[in-house]
Amino acid sequence: MDERVREHAEVLVDWSARIEAGDDVVVSVAEDAHELGVAVAEALGERGANATMMYGSAELSRAYLKGVEAGTDGDVDADDFDSDPAVERAMFEAADAYLRVGGGRNTTAVADVDRPTRQAYAKARQGVREARMDTDWVSTVHPTRSLAQQAGMAYEEYQEFVYDAVLRDWESLADEMAEMKSVLDAGDEVRIVTERDGAPDTDVTMSIAGRTAVNSAASVAYDSHNLPSGEVFTAPYDTEGEVFFDVPMTIDATRVRNVHLAFEGGEVVDFSAESGEEAVADVLDTDDGARRLGELGIGMNRGIDRFTDSILFDEKMGDTVHLAVGRAYDACLPEGESGNDSAVHVDMISDVSERSRMEVDGEVVQRNGTFRWEDGFEAEN
Amino acid sequence: MDERVREHAEVLVDWSARIEAGDDVVVSVAEDAHELGVAVAEALGERGANATMMYGSAELSRAYLKGVEAGTDGDVDADDFDSDPAVERAMFEAADAYLRVGGGRNTTAVADVDRPTRQAYAKARQGVREARMDTDWVSTVHPTRSLAQQAGMAYEEYQEFVYDAVLRDWESLADEMAEMKSVLDAGDEVRIVTERDGAPDTDVTMSIAGRTAVNSAASVAYDSHNLPSGEVFTAPYDTEGEVFFDVPMTIDATRVRNVHLAFEGGEVVDFSAESGEEAVADVLDTDDGARRLGELGIGMNRGIDRFTDSILFDEKMGDTVHLAVGRAYDACLPEGESGNDSAVHVDMISDVSERSRMEVDGEVVQRNGTFRWEDGFEAEN
Structure with missing residues (x-):
């Protein structure tokens, strides 16, 4: 593993989220962020924290929302979503910290989901979002080819760009x-x-x-x-x-x-x-x-x-x-x-x-x- | 998407787990099971269920356990793990169903974790396992190259093998x-x-x-x-x-x-x-x-x-x-x-x-x- 990935994980866990032994940590790993997810998991184990790994996949979100559109004949409003999704609220209420490790396969993965559908979903999940933001949450990204492309950069060039920004004093x-x-x-x-x-x-x-x-x-x-x-x-x-x-x-x-x-x-x-x-x-x-x-x-x-x-x-x-x-x-x-x-x-x-x-x-x-x-x-x- | 992937998801959601509108469903998606994860997400959206996506990565589990070994100088026993991991217990207690979609990158991904470490981890997570087994849980696999290799089969051949077994009357x-x-x-x-x-x-x-x-x-x-x-x-x-x-x-x-x-x-x-x-x-x-x-x-x-x-x-x-x-x-x-x-x-x-x-x-x-x-x-x- 690139040593910078490990350093990124250490900055995230120690400097950013201040994880300590016994902390309950939820980690969301995006589709192409596996490698940073591995380094974060290792750091959490070493600190003696509990780790719960979520899959933060935009493609799965898109599929779910397209499914909701299909199941409601495309006419989606906030009532079509559970206004109090029990699992994720319970999860974040029990968590001390939430680490979002971004870096998907396609930054426009949800482009064909209707805007009202996305808005209704976001509205229904406000309680989950609030529970999540009550934790010690930190958002970062693993440098992926998709993000390099969005930046108009070569992959290796983009990796250097990200680590120059993240691995600072x-x-x-x-x-x-x-x-x-x-x-x-x-x-x-x-x-x-x-x-x-x-x-x-x-x-x-x-x-x-x-x-x-x-x-x-x-x-x-x-x-x-x-x-x-x-x-x-x-x-x-x-x-x-x-x-x-x-x-x-x-x-x-x-x-x-x-x-x-x-x-x-x-x-x-x-x-x-x-x-x-x-x-x-x-x-x-x-x-x-x-x-x-x-x-x-x-x-x-x-x-x-x-x-x-x-x-x-x-x-x-x-x-x-x-x-x-x-x-x-x-x-x-x-x-x-x-x-x-x-x-x-x-x-x-x-x-x-x-x-x-x-x-x-x-x-x-x-x-x-x-x-x-x-x-x-x-x-x- | 291969139509068989969609049929697999439908058998899983409808026949196996009997998911209905409003059900709180936790889905664990393995490293190379993304495609079946997409099909499952879509089916859950269409049924009007809530979906929470976990990342079931053996490589992340291995990294976490290697981290614990490093943090305890390799002498791991059950006391080194939280005996009541709050996040996952809360999550499964709130869930109606748990769908495990296997299919990782390497069936021997945790081979170099000491057996006592794995046993201590399994022991500490007994409460989580019990909460998970109290849901309507179903375990399946997406046909991956790693599983094809374990089976001694070509990838396409293994896909046919899996769908012959899964897509039955x-x-x-x-x-x-x-x-x-x-x-x-x-x-x-x-x-x-x-x-x-x-x-x-x-x-x-x-x-x-x-x-x-x-x-x-x-x-x-x-x-x-x-x-x-x-x-x-x-x-x-x-x-x-x-x-x-x-x-x-x-x-x-x-x-x-x-x-x-x-x-x-x-x-x-x-x-x-x-x-x-x-x-x-x-x-x-x-x-x-x-x-x-x-x-x-x-x-x-x-x-x-x-x-x-x-x-x-x-x-x-x-x-x-x-x-x-x-x-x-x-x-x-x-x-x-x-x-x-x-x-x-x-x-x-x-x-x-x-x-x-x-x-x-x-x-x-x-x-x-x-x-x-x-x-x-x-x-x-």
């Missing part, structure tokens, strides 16, 4: 991100400006007063549930202005490029996209909360050096900022207070490596991708 | 087996005689008075949990005489051939084997119950036309009889009575297609493989 990145977190925690307002062709294409302000930033250092000990991670995020509100997202992405199987959102009074009042505009419209029309921001995230993982059309990596990349419309994370809110609520949470990303600045309460914190505690930072332009 | 086989069951239920004593080179090599009698035979027709509706099945079995006692098992088999990764057992007063008092004798000795030395019979089974599935070194198929083959040392099945015993108890249940098989007879209370029921209700049966030799 997380302790030291967490220290650096703590600086960004302290700036956001102390601040009341964030302004982001980017320029293209000499004129601003993004100029947006948002309030973060009273909100707590999460130092997402790829560990449950930091309220962080992705491996890789490497972002600092908070839950903004009262957004005003214009944002341009130049990083290509896929929303619900639709390729989306160059999204523009205009905010007034905290809500999206206008939008456009160079391609995939209907997918953006669908997101914004989901519910009231889908037109408000749920997240401001600042990518700080410089092990990620390119966009691969995967949100797990793209939003953590150094020199990027992302905003999500929809649901806010509780970890960013004062105890007992609920933030923006929505059935969706869709991240969109801007490259800020050039002609950009981020201000907190009027002070520049990052210019052209460089933070003010880094060499080469220019306070004035 | 189960209703009509169940009717035929009901005849055999009624003979055993009414009888007090079974005698089996086989001859080789003009002299008996098997001549054994056993009591079956008060015991109930199971018509194992590959369906939970018949107390039968294997697909394929096709045997009638009961729980004999007070065994006397000699038995010769000429069908090759594998016991705990050891190839065993031509086992001979001598019984007195219900117990094995002498034994030999042409090869693998030490594996037979290990079985018989497990505990007191391992020297007594737990099962007499009569193979009646004529879709199985050869031995493949897999007990799932071999013991169901028409023209065979098998005896198991060790644990008896509760279904064969009077309500509330417990039969022979043991940690093991090891089946051994005799070919009775030639020079053989089975008598129940002195009347010949089967001669040279032909039952008395079949054409060509000879009451007298």
Whole structure:
């Protein structure tokens, strides 16, 4: 076995999920993630944890949902699913941790399942999802040929890309991100400006007063549930202005490029996209909360050096900022207070490596991708 | 998809497990059983059942157990495992049915795990096993290259072999087996005689008075949990005489051939084997119950036309009889009575297609493989 697979498993089990002897751990292994599953199983055995292995197969999910469509003559609504699936709820309620090891055979394996079917299924499984998110859950991926293809990369090249992002000195990145977190925690307002062709294409302000930033250092000990991670995020509100997202992405199987959102009074009042505009419209029309921001995230993982059309990596990349419309994370809110609520949470990303600045309460914190505690930072332009 | 895969899934879901709308079904999918897993998922969706997919990977089990060995410096006992693994117990307690879809990459995948480690793990998981066996469980296999190799067959040839055994008219086989069951239920004593080179090599009698035979027709509706099945079995006692098992088999990764057992007063008092004798000795030395019979089974599935070194198929083959040392099945015993108890249940098989007879209370029921209700049966030799 490639030694990096074993190291990946150790980072996942020890740094990310903090597994200890006696922990009850549920592991979901995707179709082509067998090898990382083997390494994770070995690490769990060595730590003295209990391991329960699920098969996280998108092709099996698709088959199940196509079966439901066939069994209901294609007219599927939430009533066609059990609203309280007993087995998985019982399983996650008994679990201390959940490790999702992604890496299937085809990133578009469920493309031919009707959207209402998928939505009804997701709705019926909300209780299962909540029980799962009450565990110390962590999501990662094994580098597969299917993900390499989605990234437009050769297989070996993609393996290096993934391990550069995952096998980091997380302790030291967490220290650096703590600086960004302290700036956001102390601040009341964030302004982001980017320029293209000499004129601003993004100029947006948002309030973060009273909100707590999460130092997402790829560990449950930091309220962080992705491996890789490497972002600092908070839950903004009262957004005003214009944002341009130049990083290509896929929303619900639709390729989306160059999204523009205009905010007034905290809500999206206008939008456009160079391609995939209907997918953006669908997101914004989901519910009231889908037109408000749920997240401001600042990518700080410089092990990620390119966009691969995967949100797990793209939003953590150094020199990027992302905003999500929809649901806010509780970890960013004062105890007992609920933030923006929505059935969706869709991240969109801007490259800020050039002609950009981020201000907190009027002070520049990052210019052209460089933070003010880094060499080469220019306070004035 | 090969239409036979879909038919296999339908037999499993409808005939074997009797799945209905709303049932909570746990499916375990082995490494190379993905395709049958897809067909099962689709059938479950169509029936309106809930489906939870486990990954039944022997390679992950091996990795986990090797991890436990590494974490305990190799000196593993039952205390090194959680005696009540919460997740899987909760899962099976919530489940109505459990479908085990076998078919891994390597039938000897756990060969280098120490036997005490495997035994300690099995012991710690007894509660999970009991919860699983309290569901409507069914075990089947997807024809894989690894199983074809174990059977000594080409892949396509093995596929035909499996589907010939699985895709039967189960209703009509169940009717035929009901005849055999009624003979055993009414009888007090079974005698089996086989001859080789003009002299008996098997001549054994056993009591079956008060015991109930199971018509194992590959369906939970018949107390039968294997697909394929096709045997009638009961729980004999007070065994006397000699038995010769000429069908090759594998016991705990050891190839065993031509086992001979001598019984007195219900117990094995002498034994030999042409090869693998030490594996037979290990079985018989497990505990007191391992020297007594737990099962007499009569193979009646004529879709199985050869031995493949897999007990799932071999013991169901028409023209065979098998005896198991060790644990008896509760279904064969009077309500509330417990039969022979043991940690093991090891089946051994005799070919009775030639020079053989089975008598129940002195009347010949089967001669040279032909039952008395079949054409060509000879009451007298």
